[in-house]
Amino acid sequence: MKIVNNSKPKNQDLQAIMQIIKTRRSVFPQVFTDQPIERNDLEAILEASNWAPTHKLTQPWRFVVIQGPAKMKLGNLLIQYHEEQTLDYQNLEKKKKKILTNTSKAGAIIAICIYRDEAKRVEEWEELAATACAVQNLWLAMTALGLGGYWSTPAAKSSLKGFLGLTEHEKCLGLFYLGHHNQPDQLANRTPGRKR
Secondary structure (H helix, E strand, O other): OOOOOOOOOOHHHHHHHHHHHHHOOEOOHHHEOOOOOOHHHHHHHHHHHOOOOOHHHOOOEEEEEEOOHHHHHHHHHHHHHHHHHOOOHHHHHHHHHHHHHHHHHOOEEEEEEEEOOOOOOOOHHHHHHHHHHHHHHHHHHHHHOOEEEEEEOOHHHHHOHHHHOOOOOEEEEEEEEEEEEOOOOOOOOOOOOOOO
16 A cells, blocks of 8 residues: 655755754843834744644643733742842842843743643643643744744742632743844754664
């Protein structure tokens, strides 16, 4: 029996995909410009994330987009957390400055959250893996649109449940800061995968 697969990518398609994969980088808010992120671009990024692989179609990822005045409220919550958790006031001032820079310069902040299937039909690691795949899709779509960003995993993420409106079955895995930037594309060095 002959199997015909018309969806097989052509060589130029693979090259285009590989170029996006290879130029995906962590781009930090210090180099973000003031150019706002268009709503259409945000919707396209989130649409790409939604096509991640997911066992039993649980689709555990949840994303909360934070823009405008809510960014400053988030920044204040992160600062409050650090004020309550540290006695090292010298480092606290550095941390406050970084938090305020990150939240103010980002065109948008996406809270990366996970919804744990109440029936627990799949193991938690699979839900985490699916959510990480969704973030990779988001990141690749961003790169294709010329946007930059990075996934931050602050200790304070566990204290954001109320701010993000999460249910008891949801938790925050981190914050993704994104924005326009002028940083040139850079290819990373990778060693070949290990073979046995």
